[in-house]
Amino acid sequence: MPSGPISVDTHLADILAQVRPLSAYPQPLLEAVGLPVAEDVLSPRSVPIFDNSAMDGYAVRYADVASATTDSPVSLPVTGDIHAGAPSAHPLSPGTSMRIMTGAPVPMGADSVVPVEWTDAGVTQVQVRRAPTLGEHVRPIGDDVTKGDVLVRAGDMLDPRRIGLLASVGIDQVVVPPRPRVVVMSTGAELVEPGRALHPGAIFESNSFLLTAAVRATGAVAYRARSTSDDPAAFLEALEDQLVRADLVITSGGVSKGTRDVVKMALRSEPAMQFRQVAMQPGKPQGFGFVGSDRTPLFALPGNPVSTYVSFEVFVAPALRRLIGRSPVSRPLFRARLTEAVQSAPGKRQYLRGQFIADQDGTRVTPVGGAGSHLLAGLGAANALIVLREDRSDVPAGESVPVMLLDREF
Template identity: 60%
Template sequence: MTDLISVEEYLEKILGTVRPLNHFPQPLLESLGLPACEDVHSSISLPVFDNSAMDGYAVCHADVAAATADSPVHLPVVGEIGAGQATLLAMSPGTAVKIMTGAPVPQGCDAIVPYEWTDRGVANVVVSQAPSLGQHIRPAGQDVQVGDLIVEDGSLLGPRQIGLLAAVGRDRISTRPRPRVVVISTGSELREPGTPLAHDSIYDANSYLLAAAARRAGAIVYRVGIVRDDATTFRDALADQLVRADLVITSGGVSEGDYDIVKESLRELGTVWFGGVAMQPGKPQGFGLVGEDETPIFTLPGNPVSSYVSFQVFVLPAIRRMMGLLPYSRPFSRGLLTHAISSPPGRRQFLRAAYDVDAGRAVAAVTPVGGAGSHLIGDLAESNCLVVVPEDVTSIAAGEQVQVLRLDEEF
């Protein structure tokens, strides 16, 4: 066990190497889900001008203050103002102006009478209910004032923040870009889904699994075709992809076999570390920098469960660091184990399980799914969490609390 490094040590090495990408102004929709890299102060007020909250009539309040159903007020209608069609800028006492929702209130108006309180007259209007002073007028600056801080540096840009930025006239905001992630699967036995299988071949699930996970993490993903077990072919494929990569993920070829060409090819560079991490699954790992631009590369194990767990524990935090998203790693949740489990000593085990939230329970139930085999992708698909068993724990009884990583939760 002495040759294995801990999960924390390896993750610290990764996060100490990977750097946040440089920020620059991006179109609003491109910044969705990313943290702002600047404070944004509004250059305008919202509303920009006093405007009507109702379809109705702009009036002088004093003219209609006494209006009732039994004693209505009659006023001449001297004009009409639609949203974006404001040609009438002022009105006189003793008159009414038809006005639509959102249209600017003319000077001299201090109340809006909704259509429902009138006979909807065209040349003359009969007002049968009085508004209060200022009623149904949205005053300028009621929502946002010039100079207000509307987005703070570091805050996450969601749909509501994007809408607010657009409302004050911003079409761009400074954020770090989504990292461009290249995913490469290696293995002469691999075949593309949708093509025939030979007696000794399997479909390439890993590249789809990892590409989908990276995309869900917010990255721009390029899934590369299968690379056979040949060192020259792998080096050529990697060199071709580095031009468009901020980060590279490979799967397979990192153990101790005769055809583990990823380790063979990259070890010569002297910039990629290969070794064992005290975890199950996912013991064989590789990480380092390649190419002139020192692009980070993760070389993950070939078994799909090992590859996916490695992504969640190591690659996901790196992608989030590149985007400036905090926290880097998934937070732990807690649950009650429904069945007893065992774990090898000295290894942190990540066990597939189903996390079941029930309103009748104070703590969610956590049910192990399938066996411990790192090839069991069917069990992985049925899981929605990973039970994290510490290195010094070899068994946990049913009914005990466990730490879990909830795989489908946004954070």
């Protein structure tokens, strides 16, 4: 164990080196939204499956209507109606037409469709007043997808557009990893559930709500456990109860140097747990390791709310993305111009709450709220974290700095 604080990058690298993706298996299409596919998905058929009409109108042979104009319309008998989902019972004979709806199969013998707007909309006899080009308004077989095309490549995330594409070729299942099941636990005898009466010295418990919401925003399944007391035995009992439904556990509080830091006291004898000081602000005390017979990853985060949230974004969210095989694992950093000067503690990577704006004048970021790691109002107003390197202490207004955008999907 290092004698002094380790860097953010070292701690994150150690975590990611130990976290393994969950095993993928076939799942229903809608259960796979937001997950990466584990293998290439090939189309089992061409789409369209048959030639179909792109317009409401009349199926015709081009040769029969090529000369049609407004001044010299072509008149054709209408020998049938074709609706979407109901194929024509017979082929189109030369010199005739069939009424056809959008999406309906083009009958054998027809090679073009005349939109109803180019006709007199006749029912038994139609006057064609404008000629289509050969094949116009016909969607041919395979116009969109050809059988064997790679629709989604391994690692691609299944967004709504890709889900629609897979459904359009008849795929109802896809091989993806499961959504990680994450148990969130808070510790502290002073914590009271929101909605209940506060007793002297108590505060409302917010960390588990913050973390549960953050977990769900990543696409994982979150279970919020009730906060536990400062008794190590009670904490271990509660943890053991939760492990049966957890692919990952997050605790908050009880990891610093206090005399009643319950998480550290309860888990410090676990050989696969490490408690470290990380050169960052907020979020210096960190714990990570594995617990239980199934070696479930456990993140022991600091208890101040802003420290908890920053730690989640920097360390836990990348681990969750690694569990489901998503890439990149960490939020990308963008650049923005500081609207006012800021200060940072030398030797620590600083994460300041900020309000990021991008408009015609470029990108800029304004610090919001105080520096205290207990100040949630500033975090609530922020949509970004200003990231200052360990070698920066005074950064003037107008300088371009890295920012982590918190509301942006990646």
